[in-house]
Amino acid sequence: MSLILLIEQVLNGLQFGIMLFLMAAGLTLIFGVMGLINLAHGSLYMIGAFCAAAVAAATGSFVLGLIAALAGAAIAGALVELVVIRRLYDKDHLDQVLATFALILIFSEGTRWIFGSFPLFLDVPDFLSGPVTLPGGIEYPLYRLTLIVVGLLVALGLYLLISKTRLGVQIRAGENDREMIAALGIDIAKLYTIVFALGAALAGLSGALVGAIQSVQVGMGEPVLILAFVVIVIGGIGSIKGALIGAILVGLTDTLGGIFLPELLKLFFDPSTATSIGSSLASMAIYILMAAVLVLRPAGLFGARA
């Protein structure tokens, strides 16, 4: 196992993790501020990817596609919040789960109806394709590196938003005491719509960016959504820092687990058994990590609420 391969896989794990962070950040914000569990977040991811693919195909511009993804997801998010989500804030978790599950059904089948069952294609743009040479002589795809950078920039942006802006103050206040901010005269309705749309935009961005290296198809969002939930469980609900660290942990565990577990098992078993058991275990590695965190810290690594 060469060092080059290892570094490449670490970078892949980072990239995967950071894209997960975009999903998780939105989810944890929405839950932290509004107390809402939102299963439809995966649909917003998908909508972002589809908007990007459709616009990029029509205009030939990846950047326009990205803008479309952000706008499309944010608008879809705002609409959904106004029409459906608004009615769920006072309801119990079961109702929220079912209503947002219903939204998944509507969005997924709706998208399938408009675009058909075959995946759309979103290509990595020319100016971002090809390898880049990193210090040490390692070649790594420029696009994936860009994703890491974009993700970190978004993380920084979120940090600045929450700690330095007025909106951020409202968000932090809302996370602490929902009833209080209403009493303080803050327009809750508008705050919630903005937070939801922000989370949606993040999801859409993630979907569009990842859509270029995987396929853009109906149902692409839910596996990512569930992983984002794992991230939040590990990181702690309501904590953006937790989401970032949790996401990177999950990304690295998944990518490196797939490499190392079979190798580790080869010490004990013959190669073919080791590979098959190893890859099965690797598919579960993330969940084993989650279970381990739960045993030690039921509220997550940075969770304030139990």
Place this chain on the structure above:
Amino acid sequence: MIRETHVNALTLLALVAIPAWALYADEPFTITLMTRAAIFAIAAIGLNIALGIGGLVSLGHAVFFGIGGYAMGILAHHAQTYTALAEWPFLIEGTKSMPVIWLVAVCLSALAALIIGALSLRTTGVYFIMITLAFGQMFFFFAISWAEYGGEDGLSIYVRNGFPGLNTLAPIQFYGLCLALLVIVLLFAWKLSRSPFGLALNAARQAPMRVETVGLDPMRLKLIAFVISGVITGLAGALFADLNRFVSPTMFSWQLSGEIIIFIILGGVGRLFGPVIGALAFVALEHWLGGLSDYWHIYLGLLLLVVVLFGRGGLIGMLSGREAVHD
């Protein structure tokens, strides 16, 4: 308003009358549909014990459905290929006997529920929901990676398993078997809801602090409820695999977990016959709407939204109003 007990009786009647008519009119497909509904009902009754009484929103109950299914698939696969399941530490061969398969399915489900429950119940609320969902995914991906038993493509069992004294290949006989199990499970669920355990569990959902200060352990109550619930859903999984003579990772999917909850919500949460009516309604919708449009899930989604936002209590709630006081 129709009294809930009358609604229940009518449902039981339908469960007997419709297949009887189908037998007479030589419509075996209808019998198959009813079998599907009965099996879904069993799965949902299982979940309803944890969800309706215990308040545990388990979004990963398909785990048990899949475990039951794979228990059947693996045992039957080895039987039909005349290979041994394991040779060490002692010889385990496959089997095509339903009672044995059910026993294995139930034991494995119980074990899984114990572990998953013990871990998940360390958390509450949203965390619990997310964790159960995640465990479902874990099993899903594991099943896909398990090439020995079909992986993503699943496993076909060519001949339906056997039950002493019955010709299980005949749709009406297999249906009768499933119906019998459904009635047994319903009876058990009914008795449980009225039992001391049911009282304590129900209170643990509403006022855990109170339960603690009368000297009971709400966590342990919920764990046992979760195990019982997993066992029943696991049995349903084994039956489902037998109905389709096929088992695949989709039995672990989050979509299926969601559907099991939908059966309950359509019928009415916490109502004894809620899961049964919900399952019947779902299968009916699946068949009719599915026949009309390829995109019938949109209508299901809309219906679900309407039920959740505007009409809690599901179909039974609409027909019978508020739940009657346990007298």
Place this chain on the structure above:
Amino acid sequence: MTDPVLRTKGICKSFGALRASRDISIDLFPGEIHAIIGPNGAGKSTLIGQICGTLKPDAGSVELLGQDVTHQTARARARAGLGRTFQISSLAMEDTVLQNALLGALGASGNPWRFWKDVLKDQDLRATAEEALVRVGLEDHARVRTAELSHGQRRQLEVAVALTLRPKALVMDEPMAGMGSEGSKRLTGFLDELRHEAPILLVEHDMDAVFALADRISVLVYGEVIATGTVEEIRADAAVREAYLGEDA
């Protein structure tokens, strides 16, 4: 000198910089009503939590019937005979009055692991539950859903549930809260009798009730007991007066 039924020794609890309980030592003797009074924020709820087992003290100990229960869970203490009523009613709202009482009886009997028998047909449980309901005067409402009860009736039910445990000591958190004068008078009379069965540690704001019922009063201010004594002693105490200046006494 009889032994106290309930005693705390030097209970301390801090939440970050906030010292909610500072070296609190109080006791409860058989047959007495010991009232805890104090302004809002004095730390009464924190104290109750530590006595009943829902909060862990940073230092100090809690003894019930001579046994150290500081590390025991709330449910273990309940089984040992510590009954509790809550300031904000903690009852199963969807259940009936009888079902809530049965829950108490079930806790006392200790065995919820029965899955088949109809709980309403269990004669022992039913007897215990109905007896408690009769004692608080709710027997006619046995089949009423708890959510439909008046506030005062819910308080009565709380007491009934605590009674099903056949408690050796009772901790009551503001049982008079929200009761009209009629209800308060009745409850006061009831507690006056109850003390002989199980001594009561009574946290209250309602001074009429406190002065009518208490054998001893402890005054809690900023987490500290600043005075303990009889009704007359406390009324005369200057420090207490100062702490309560402006309070409705």
